[in-house]
Every structure is written in structure tokens, then in C-alpha cells.
Amino acid sequence: MTITIIGTGLIGGSMALALKEKGFADKVIGVDANPLHCKQALALGIVDEIQELAEAVTISDLVILATPINAAEVLLPVILGMVNKQVVMDVGSTKKIICESAAENKNRGRFVATHPMWGTEYSGPEAAVKAAFEDKAVVICGKEASDKDAVELVEKVYGLLGMHLVYMHSADHDVRVAYVSHISHITSFALANTVLEKEREEDTIFELASGGFESTVRLAKSNPAMWVPIFMQNRENVLDVLNEHIAQLRKFKSCLEKENYEYLEELIEKANGIRRILK
């Protein structure tokens, strides 16, 4: 099978590596607007060749759209205009807008909207990891709007990657990821800025940073080119969660201000409930 990866970075690159290793992709064609990424993807064996979009889509069986989501929204209707039997899947972090952008397309059936729940704070072909997706969840949205054979091919791809399938409506997906992914990035960015501000006064503030700090702040290394479009597209859900999160922080603040340590203990015990989820 010939596969085109549009956007040869962290997600597209990791998929290409895995699908080549599984013997599922005979040939992987890379399409990328960034010449450096094209060069790196070739050098790292992520893609076998680089092509222009139209040519790549024409000769492929499967097209994986793995650009930042603002570009994906623009490219999807263009790609669907080029396909006949090909299957097109995206891998973006929001699902409502991409589904809307394809909704009225005559080739809507060839498109499958997906979101594999894996990522890191790094980006570009050099961040790609072969066994990235194993044992993680992948969401497929609006399955009923996709052709049966297209869904089956995409399910096969994710099966090969070792992912378990979750089906949901695109709007439900976008609410959930605001809670379990997007807000984590905002808290990390804000925490990084809090401490970096302090560093201007106390230039050795990081001398004592250890694992706990790193854990809560590592996502702050994430690329704005990926994340600004996510926050734009999922703005209302993210604002809801951010408001709730600030309200939760204010409870801690109020406990400290009023020296109400009984309630502080209660808040922490409640938070300990996360032990049910994170083993």
C-alpha cells in the first residue's frame, strides 16, 4: 500500500515509521511545506520520497493529514477534491471544525476523522517515535458519514499501531480533550511563565527544580504553531475549563488566606481521587 503523509512531524512521522515497520506501507510519500522537515524526514527514513500534494494524493491508497489543525482545515477540502477511491484520515486534536469543513463535500465518505491520544512536547520529524501509539486510545468521530471501507481501513491502521478504538461525536470529543489535554497545556504554559518571571529577580531559582516541577511544566515546551490553532478552534470549551480551573485555584488561595487548613485538607483529599484514574 502506498501512503502519503502530509506533515512529516511528530504524529505523521511516528505513524509512517510504525506502518513501514509493520510492512503495511510499501511506500511512504511525504508532503511538507517545510523544506527542512522534508530533508529530515528523508534522512530519517520516515518517508521514501517527497512529492507535491496533487501527485502524492493521486498515486496513494491512504492519505494521512497530519499538519497543524489550521492547515488541515484548509487542506482537507482540497484533498477530497482530488480523491476517488483513496481514503483520507486526519489526526488532529480538535474534531468539530475539521468535520464541518468536509460535511458538504461530495467525497465526504472517503474521509475518516480521527484523533490518536498520544503526543509529546516535541515537534518535527526528529521527534518521531516508532512505538508511539501502542496501548493508547484513538477517537474516531462521525463514523456514520464515512464510507464503510474507509472506516475499515482506518480501523486496520490503528489496530496495527496497537491502539484501542473509541467512537464519539465530534462535539463530545472536543469537550473531553479540553479537560484531559488542552487545559494541561495552558496550566503548564502559565506555570512556566510564573517561574520564568521570577527568574528575572532570582537568577538561580531553577537550581532546586526537580522531578515534580519538570512533570508539571514539561508541556510548556510545546510548539505554538500547533497549539494556538487548537486553542482557537476549541476556544469555548477551553474557556469553560479554564474558568473552572481558576475557580479551583481560588479555593486553595482562599484556604491559605483564611488559614482554613481543614478545608485545604479536604481539597487535597478530593484531588487524591485521581488515584482511581492514574495508577
Place this chain on the structure above:
Amino acid sequence: MTITIIGTGLIGGSMALALKEKGFADKVIGVDANPLHCKQALALGIVDEIQELAEAVTISDLVILATPINAAEVLLPVILGMVNKQVVMDVGSTKKIICESAAENKNRGRFVATHPMWGTEYSGPEAAVKAAFEDKAVVICGKEASDKDAVELVEKVYGLLGMHLVYMHSADHDVRVAYVSHISHITSFALANTVLEKEREEDTIFELASGGFESTVRLAKSNPAMWVPIFMQNRENVLDVLNEHIAQLRKFKSCLEKENYEYLEELIEKANGIRRILK
């Protein structure tokens, strides 16, 4: 050398294991108010025997005070009242109050105030890890108030554990850990509560949680018995950082509300500055 560990949990237990392995401790005596922890510490080989406080201190060369900091503050003057040649060190997450609690003690010189910058979200003897402290920083505060031989022994202990020594005033320590440790715990507790609240409406919200979420929330598993006293003792510094952190979050909120994506990008790029610190 005979060493007494008061509080046989995560930190005390990890130290005991390492110091036994290095051959530095011939005998480790455990003192713990929790009978279950005493039993576990014996079973896990963390301590060789369990004793009452007075007896243990009397026959030891080194006493490591590793209880939650509210207990340490009360126990330190009691222990200093029992020592003559013994060295007493604490390992608590705040340093100002413990130093004050010893300041006027006739045996102040036998005490060395320390804070090894390592921990996890787990607690108790079963959480102890042998190679816990390697390559991490340890802070020694108010060194000038400790006897020279006491400081040398403590420096030797931390050298054996593979830690690098940082010296600072207890008040400076407490400001810094508010930024690089205590606030991370508050953001994690608050984030856990934000998502756990949502779970009441949407009981499958965690189905999509992956590495990024886990990273920012894992500290929310931390024990309130340890953390409430830390927030009490470092209340003013933690409140300062918490106020700054809420102000930083409000900048993100304002960007989303006003759809000011240029400034949002700027905030994220600024946060990316953390790449300098976290490799």
C-alpha cells in the same frame, strides 16, 4: 555507624536503604508513630529494629528526622534535648520554621537543616527507592549555626547519596521551593479537582487521558498529611506564587476571550523559554 531514622516513609526509607547499601550504616533504627509503617519498614529491610525515640537517639551517631514537617518542628527540640555528640539532620520541605525551632537550643550546633530535592507523589515505607537521590540537589541551610563536624558528616552522607550540595539561607530556600515545588503541587491538586468535578457529569471523561494529562496531574496523588503542613509553614510565599500564577492564567483567559491570538502566541513562546532549563 548507627543511624536512627525518625519517620520510615518515602524520604527516610529511601535514605536508609541507600546508606545501608553503601555500607555507611552498620545499623539502622526506625522510630515511627505508625505501627503499620514500623512493620513494613522491618519487613522491607529499611530498618534493622524499631525503638522508642529516647533509646534510639541515645545509641545513635546520626539521627535523620524525616517526619512530616509539622511533627519535625515539635520533635527537633525534644531530640536536641537528648543529644551530646550525636548529629541530627532534618530533610523537610520548608526550612525557616525548623531552623527557628532550634535557634535558641543549647545543642543547636548538633543540628544540620537540609532539604534533599527529590520526592514522588507516593508515601510510606513501600514507596522508598534505593537510588532516589542520585544527581539531585540538596540544600543545606544556616550552616554557620551548625558545628563543623556535624556539617561534615551530613555533607558526607549526601555525597554518598550522589547529591550536589547547595547552601542558602532558610528564608531564600523557602521562597524558591514555593516556585519550583509547592506551586506545582497546588496546580496539580486544582487540575485534578477541575476534571474530577466534570467527571460527575461525564463519567467517561478520563477515557481519552494520556501522557500529558498524567504528567500535569500525577502530583495530585500526594499525601495531605505531608502537604497541608508545608502549605501552612510556607503560607506567605505560596500565596505570592499562587497569586502570580492565577494572574498568568488570566492572561491566557483574556487572550481567548478577546480572540487575541497574537498575544496568545507570544505567551506560549515565552513559556517555551523553559526549554533552557528542562532539557
